[in-house]
Every structure is written in structure tokens, then in C-alpha cells.
Amino acid sequence: MGPLLRTVELFYDVLSPYSWLGFEVLCRYQNIWNINLQLRPSLIGGIMKDSGNKPPGLLPRKGQYMANDIKLLRHHFQIPIQFPKDFFSVIIEKGSLSAMRFLTAVSLEHPEMLEKASRELWMRVWSRVKFSSEIPIQYHAAAEKAGMSAEQAQGLLEKISTPKVKNQLKETTEAACRYGAFGLPITVAHVDGQTHMIFGSDRMELLAFLLGKLKIQH
């Protein structure tokens, strides 16, 4: 028998900077680790509410730490991430409901474009590309940059408010909660009949260790 293709699910939200880091590491390593990577657009606000947790940036000292941390991680991970100047208006007030519905629509209609479309949205929230308040323009630009035609992008925008898309995002967010999420990203590795949930982007060596087929003794 050849080696099994292990499934690894990444639950993420584009409001979460550490989700971006985890996303890029998994995209880079999916072939090296021989994993079947499943991208799961989720709603961080729903997870915070369901778990009773609060966004780390709301505690002043954590917010200050995150700003420095991201500055260092940008260089270490070679990802063009930077803290938005208007953090509170972009991240806290605006929220990500429409963005994650847009990515959910991509996952349903054009799953092969989900990776690129997700990255384009992160580039707009957490990098040099300015996040426009004109939502349709925003998503059009991201979709086209990800390789879609203008018609495909328009079709997706029309699907954002459909029950199918709304329910799918709700179901994915609930699945993350059932895995024990209290924030994002979470990575769920299905290895040798066991399921391991890993929170955050700083346990990637632990994931590599788990994928190394070592049986954990309980």
C-alpha cells in the first residue's frame, strides 16, 4: 500500500491575520506533506460569540503585541502582511460577514479559485492594497485578480445573499465550533483515524509531527 493522502481542513476568516499565516504555510506545504488540503471559509464573529471569547486586539497590551508580532512574522514567513492603520474601523467595526459569504460563494461555484480569491482578500485587508468601502467594487477587483471573468465575478456577487451561501457559511462556522474553536484559524488534521484540532498559525511543526504518522499514546 502507498502512503495515505491525509485530509487537513483549514477554517479561516480574512479578518484574522494569523489565519493568513496558517493559510500560506499550508498552501506551501500541501504537496511536500502530501495532504488533501480543504479550505473552509468561516465567520470569526460567530465563533467568538459561540465560545464566549473576545478578539485579542481589544485588550490594549495584546493589541500592541500583535502589531509588533506581525511586523516580525512578516519577515520570518515572507508574507507581505501589515497591520492596517485604521485597524478598528477595518477590522472591528466592519466585520467580515460579506467577505466570508463571498468566499463561501466562490467555494461553492468555483472551488478551484478559492485559494487565490482568499489571498486577494487578505491582500486587501492586511496588506498594501487598500480595502475599499465600496463592497461590490472590492470583490470585483479581488475576483478578477484571482483569475475570474467579469461575468463570473458578477455571478458570485449575486449569490452572496442567497440562502444556500448563507447556510453554508453558518454550517462551516458551526463545524469549527464543534471541533472546539474559540478563534481562528484552526487546522483539523485527520490522521490514522484520529482527529487533531490545532489552534493558530504557530503549531505548524506540531502538525508536521502529527503527519509523521507517529501514534500518540493516550
Next chain:
Amino acid sequence: MGPLLRTVELFYDVLSPYSWLGFEVLCRYQNIWNINLQLRPSLIGGIMKDSGNKPPGLLPRKGQYMANDIKLLRHHFQIPIQFPKDFFSVIIEKGSLSAMRFLTAVSLEHPEMLEKASRELWMRVWSRVKFSSEIPIQYHAAAEKAGMSAEQAQGLLEKISTPKVKNQLKETTEAACRYGAFGLPITVAHVDGQTHMIFGSDRMELLAFLLGKLKIQH
């Protein structure tokens, strides 16, 4: 000129399991990385109060995650850590004031024994050795296991309540807060005239990256 000996400070509390992980990694790598490792016994309760943060274990879903996380990290880091069965009574109710005053006394009187004495206390809180409610017996046993004579151990116990020890622990805890701590461990690396504060035990590759003398562009 030869390479400079970089100073790295670890602020820790034996109530914090991730402090133990960070402590062991730094102890293992101090010679490999050629760092001057300074151990700084601190009071996590004081840091939580000063920063407005709450212990992660108090949020049920985080507490559940931590229990699984520690089970996995035990194997990955090869550290005999395990979640205490009586977590709330050992960790939350009992607190660590006397334990950290004891280690502060060790740091003042027998600094060369601080590493071993700290490890012995972690073994008692977070490993197989039962944490005794008889505080003096507890510290006597840890001190002797760390290599002290019965007289040295007795001398330390008598110093726990002195103003010198109390003030030193307070000052160290305040120093951690000035570095921006909202929990423990924090690692403070002094590299090329820059100071970097790293929270937690899961940024050790980032620390290695910083020690690699790469200048961070701001």
C-alpha cells in the same frame, strides 16, 4: 571581533505550563545559540491583573483545548508535562505567590541552582510528582532534589517572607509588564541594540530567526 554573547531573559511562573515548555527549549538551546540566558521568576497573577487579561483556562473551550494541546506537546517536546487532575484547586485557587517567592529567594541566594529548582517545582505542579499542600515539605523536597543541602533549603524557606525577596519578585513582575506582558512566559531578546519581546512558547523559530543577526526593517 568574535560573535557577541546576546542576552535573552525568560520571565516565567511555575503555574504556567507554556512557561515550562519555553524554559526547557531555552535551557536546551542556550549553548547552541550562544546566548546568555537570564531566568526571571515572575508572578503571573500580577501580570494578569496589571494587563486586564484573564487566565486562558477560565474559558471552557480554551481550557479543553489546552488539555489536548499539552497532551500533544508532551510528545513533541519530550517534556513529561501533564494536566493536573485537580486543575482548579492546584492552579487557580492555590496560586503561585509562595512558589515564586521561593524561586526568587533561590535566584538571590543560589542563582546557580535556579534552573534545577524551577524544574523541580514544575515537576510537582505539572507532572507526576504530587503537589503537596504542606508548603514547607514541598519546597524542602524540591530544593534537595535540585542539589541543595537541608541547611540551604531551610535558609531559603526562612527568606521567603523577607522584604528583599518580596520586593525582588514585585520588581521582576513589573519589569515583565513594562516589556508588554499580558501573560507568561515572555522571552525578551536583546539583539544588536534592539529589544524584542516574544510571548508564549511557540515562537522559538522566530527567536532563532532574530538571533540570526538579521536586521529587521521597520
